[in-house]
Amino acid sequence: MPSGYTHDAITFILAVPAAAAAFYVTGSFAAGAVAGAAFLFGGLMFGPDLDTVSKQHSRWRFFRFLWLPYRVFFKHRSRWTHGLIFGTLIRVIYFMGVATIVLFAASYFSAVLFNSEMPEVADLAGAWSDAGRLMRLHAGTDLMILTFAGLWGGAASHTFADMAGTYIKTGRSGGFL
Numbered sequence: 535m536p537s538g539y540t541h542d543a544i545t546f547i548l549a550v551p552a553a554a555a556a557f558y559v560t561g562s563f564a565a566g567a568v569a570g571a572a573f574l575f576g577g578l579m580f581g582p583d584l585d586t587v588s589k590q591h592s593r594w595r596f597f598r599f600l601w602l603p604y605r606v607f608f609k610h611r612s613r614w615t616h617g618l619i620f621g622t623l624i625r626v627i628y629f630m631g632v633a634t635i636v637l638f639a640a641s642y643f644s645a646v647l648f649n650s651e652m653p654e655v656a657d658l659a660g661a662w663s664d665a666g667r668l669m670r671l672h673a674g675t676d677l678m679i680l681t682f683a684g685l686w687g688g689a690a691s692h693t694f695a696d697m698a699g700t701y702i703k704t705g706r707s708g709g710f711l
Contacts, residue, residue, distance in 0.1 A: 545577030572684025
């Protein structure tokens with residue numbers, strides 16, 4: 535398995551072609567920049583090694599606690615964390631769920647602290663819906679798809695490097711799909 539430094543180097547090197555490919559496909563500099571930034575974030579902060587104590591995990595600093603349930607629930611290098619098909623999707627869904635819980639708890643404690651009206655779950659669901667609508671309105675669906683593709687690409691570069699390292703050491707690469 536490659537070291538954290540190797541994974542980082544691969545991410546930095548491949549972010550440029552990812553941004554260039556997005557620019558080539560869309561003809562938009564903004565789309566290329568979004569895809570490249572998402573690729574970097576996907577490889578450096580949002581990658582498969584969040585299921586263990588790693589460089590990716592340590593980069594979250596104060597917010598590392600958000601990934602503790604993820605680490606407990608998923609076995610390291612399983613198809614659910616390192617998998618090309620589900621890995622990034624599960625992390626996005628997990629992160630959105632945790633963000634929802636943290637935001638709801640913060641608004642609840644704020645209501646208690648300032649003696650104001652208690653929030654309801656429907657209020658938070660409405661806020662996420664409004665945020666999604668605003669993103670689609672101002673950024674467009676294509677940019678949201680490019681963001682996910684960039685996240686996926688950054689994480690996939692990590693998984694492919696792990697597969698290559700495993701194959702070199704053991705002659706097999708199974709379990710990642």
